[in-house]
Amino acid sequence: MSALDLFSLAALTVGAGFFVAGTVGLLRFPDLHTRLHALTKADNLGLGFVVLGVMPHLGGLLPALKVVGVWVLAMLAAGTAAQLVARAALPRRPPPEEG
């Protein structure tokens, strides 16, 4: 097993750990807002580590960049969706100002 493989193994393990943490949060946290928090924060980080882990094995810069692009887009989408879900779940009153 080369050093690169060891690095991948470590990164994937850390990534999987974050996903597990996020999932535990989703299942165990008491309300929607804390659950969202667990999901978006932990899973985005987990995905980042998974991307980091697979990058050396894709055989080129372009595929590696594509995977990074996937990560960035996934974070954007998750962030936006989390905002929308959080706001929809607020009690019916004027939404607080946001930047």
Place this chain on the structure above:
Amino acid sequence: MTSGVGSVAGLAFDLALGGLLLATALAAVAGRNLFGGVVAFVVYGLLASLAWVRLGAIDVALAEAAIGAGLTGVLLVGAVARLARIGAVEPAPTAPVGKALAALGAVGVAGAIALAVLALPEGRPGLGPEVARNLEASGVENPVTAVLIVFRGYDTLIESIVLLAALVGVWAASLERDWGGLPGLRQHARPGGVMATFARLVPSIGIVVGIYVVHAGAYAPGGAFQGGTILAAVYLLAAMAGLVEPPAVSRLPVRLALALGPAVFLGLGVVGALGGTFLAFPEAVAGTLVLVVETALTVSIAATLALLVLGPPARPSPGGAP
């Protein structure tokens, strides 16, 4: 990794994925809450596209994720919200006897299919070799695209018209007074809000990816249906963020865009028929013709899918019906 470890890991993965597929499908079908069921269905669709990757069918994985999970999910979530807004009364649950009978029938059909699959003979003849032998004549390198557009292009031609038949039916579900008007509800999003920002950011990437997926269909997984879906999704995102106003369904450019793909496909087919063979692509120009058909189909598929999700005309056109 040795082959043994890999196949054990693979087996574990397949078993886990199969279990998750069944669990999400069960939640989608039998769960108590309708919205939860629809969400479970979307998760199911994404897992199913993973299963397609495992089955070596990347083209299908793309289509399942984009259409099966994505667009169908948007459609159903929108419909749940609409029914909730109306306050529509839910149907009474089926009587236990009916449920038992349905379960019996469902188990029977599933069992029969499982038995039939297990009874399949070994070393079955697929059409893979046949496709490979004729791939040269199709003008494309991706065998799935070759089957879709060339070998069984007739299916695909009718299928592209199936989408239009559904759209006519959807439009006809409008009120008389809204006929020819704008589809869907008015969408509000604050110009500075996250939704609007996201919707401004994504289209530039989405359009590039969509066109790339169509173009890649000639030699790699992708094609008109997958790419067209991505383009439709980008448009829907912009429409939901209130960045673009959907056009009135009576507008000529809209209707021309809808008919373009099937019309080009059908026209080429009839030209072929006059030359002796319906839907024939002469080998010398097959690659070019496939590209023309795929491009035209992409325009129509993207327009049709987006309008199918937006729904029947529900507001009068601001300029009045022509």
Place this chain on the structure above:
Amino acid sequence: MTEPLDPAALAAALAVALPLAGALAALVMGRRAGDLFFVTGPAMALVAAALVAGVAEGGPARIAVGGFAPPLGIALVTDGLAATFVATTVAVMAAALAFARGGLVARLRETRRGYAFVALAHLAWGALNAVFLSGDLFNLYVALELLSLAAIGLVALEGKAETLAAAIRYAFFALTGSLLYLSGAILLYAATGTLDIALLGAHAPEGATTLVAGALMTAGLCAKTALFPLHAWLPPAHAGAPAPASAILSGLVPKASFVVMARLWLEALPDAAGPALGPLLGGLGAAAILYGSVLALRQERLKLLVAYSTIAQIGYLFLLFPLAGGALSTQPWAAGAWSGAMLHGVSHALAKAALFLAAGLVLARLGHDRIAGLSGLARAMPMTAFAIGLSAVTLMGLPPSGGFIAKYLLLVAAFASGEWAWGVILLAGGVLSALYLFPVLGRLFAKGDAEGEDAPEDEPTGPLPSRAREAIPLVLAGLAIALGFASAWPTALLAIGRPGAAMEGLE
């Protein structure tokens, strides 16, 4: 492509392509689409004539679409069955579109119903021809789905609560049926590596997979054809649509899934059909004849009566299977049963379309279609009453109509095969149809000024229809009668490419 132009092959391609092109044109044209049938009607009449002539002269043929022969490609089948139904479809579709023009389809502006009707009718037209001509199980699935979606749209056309409910109910029946059919097609491909009907027939697949596939496909097609006991969706769906849509829905749409069923069991899997298949499908058909007729007897509204009669009339089609299905196709009486069942399909299509169009005229004139309120209508609308009369003669199977010849051929086959029970069912069905149709005719032709309860009770609420519109159902009903006079010719056409005929060494 240097091969000489084959007129039958070109006609087969155009039979699908032209109506679909018409649908695309209707989609774009909007309010001017009402005139479209002036182009598609005559053009399709020419195409059907070329197809019939090509089949009659050149015999049955299989045309590889795109130049790729099955199993890789899709074959179009030009045989007597396909040509006959393509020609029948021209008559019914042209009549429905002509009837709709100026009525359902407004001339001056684009309306919701008018726009949708012209587009959906052309879509259904293309889909029907695609089904009749297809020799590929998956292509049939796509064509059947196009037909189903167009038909669902037609059912929902009025936009009222009842018709929307009928459309939703129909949609779930049709879609479940499609998926069951598709599951069978998939299993057959997995077992044999082909979806082509002729190759399947030559391959003669056997075993559990084939049996399961056949059973699933049969169940699905029965739901789509509204065979008893899967018929409950049909009457509200067909009776609630506007008249020209009902004519298409009742006259043509169930015939498509029936033709697929016939091709499945007589051409693709003739050897897999066990001894139980014929009695089972025939039994359901017999039950449909009796049950549909009894329900028709109890209807008080004309359109519902006509719709329930469709359930009964569909039953006759399924007598094909006990008389000519499976291994029976080489028996001497099978040819008669085949021609009889298919001729029944044609004459029912014409007569039922005529009845629904005539019922539409009655409804437009009176503002209702209660049978009790039809008294003496024959004096105000003699052509319509006559059209209803001629259609009734065909549905009852009285001479000299096409319905008579069809039932006569079936009856002879039943007696020749020694299975008298089917003959008894045929005769009972004829009596029952007379029982539910005669009261309608009695009312229509009643002397309105006679004393008693037959006096007209309702004032007409609408204007009298124009002569031209009244003529449309009359022409259709007349064609159904003419079919009886000229029955030798369609019978000979239907025999071209009949499954089993080749082995017989006849024809």
Place this chain on the structure above:
Amino acid sequence: MSPDLAPHATIYALVGAALVGLGLYGLVARRHPLRRLVGFNIMGSGLFIVFGAAGMGPLGPDPVPQALIITGIVVAFSATALITALAGRYAALTGRAGLPEETPPPEGGAAGRPEAS
């Protein structure tokens, strides 16, 4: 695809068959039209998985089932969109989400209720 990743097609074929059953149950036993549509889509998807898995020969995946499945997915989406629109219009007209024989009437007789938008 390397041999150690060869998927276990039989697992997917059996899972697909079970999915067909689940979907069919939803289509028949559930009454909400959207729930039935979910069942319809799962039944179709399960069927396609059976097809794809059965098409996994020793020579790798067969492209013909894949093309047919893509066609099937598009057809299923078309049907879903059409029924969704019909169910939405019906609910707006009558105040009922389901078919009249399966759904109690809305309180206060909301038939003819105006479009809520």
